[in-house]
């Protein structure tokens with residue numbers, strides 16, 4: 450095509466539904482993520498964030514609705530989707546017995562890249578892990594482990610990366626380092642979909658923020674738009690802008706009780 454039209458979104462989700470037995474988790478989820486942007490999916494525990502990420506990364510099948518990732522259908526072109534993405538799951542997937550460098554080399558080999566050692570060294574440098582690269586991951590701090598985990602997901606330069614709660618459990622310094630990494634990724638053209646329960650994380654990073662609640666996306670906007678949804682800031686002595694946390698709580702309210710029902714686990718995944 451020679452005409453310049455708006456590029457297709459990196460991720461397109463329409464009417465996505467998913468139940469685990471009787472538990473109807475996703476009831477019609479719709480959203481799009483623009484190429485090269487950072488999209489934050491917010492939601493309480495059990496809202497279905499990981500379920501969305503698993504469907505988009507082809508680890509789980511939806512019951513209904515469609516999802517395209519990198520232009521490919523997750524159901525019918527799963528192989529193509531997998532070539533376009535990488536996933537950093539909610540729980541770190543690094544091998545503790547290996548060194549940081551060995552973990553990276555392993556992934557580079559699995560992805561059939563030429564010169565896995567050079568790929569590993571480059572990523573170690575980008576993630577400030579050069580010094581630690583020769584040490585067993587078992588000796589790493591939580592932040593170093595998480596950085597290595599993200600570095601591993603970048604082997605082979607995927608166009609789209611999914612980060613499921615990338616900074617949960619990290620100290621403030623390590624969180625800032627991960628944020629910086631995510632910003633650099635987006636600046637280099639990678640599309641990032643991250644889930645988080647930290648509202649300040651979404652506030653810091655995301656171009657768009659969507660809130661998943663009651664099985665649907667109830668809000669999908671920029672931070673500025675979200676802040677405008679509350680009544681204007683009240684002026685007392687100082688002008689008080691609503692925080693994203695206030696916007697979130699006002700929107701989510703307590704219409705639905707916190708979902709901590711413990712349904713039986715199915716064997717359809719893992």
Ligand SMILES: Nc1ncnc2c1ncn2[C@@H]1O[C@H](COP(=O)(O)OP(=O)(O)OP(=O)(O)O)[C@@H](O)[C@H]1O
Pocket residue numbers: 469472474492493494495496497498499500501539646708710711712713714715718
């Ligand atoms: N394999 C499964 N079998 C049965 N129920 C499941 C399964 N996976 C998730 N669920 C349930 O589906 C709901 C959504 O889970 P999901 O992990 O997608 O939520 P989440 O938004 O990622 O939560 P968190 O913030 O705790 O990570 C929860 O009630 C969860 O218990």
Ligand SMILES: [Mg+2]
Pocket residue numbers: 498499500539613
């Ligand atoms: Mg989750």
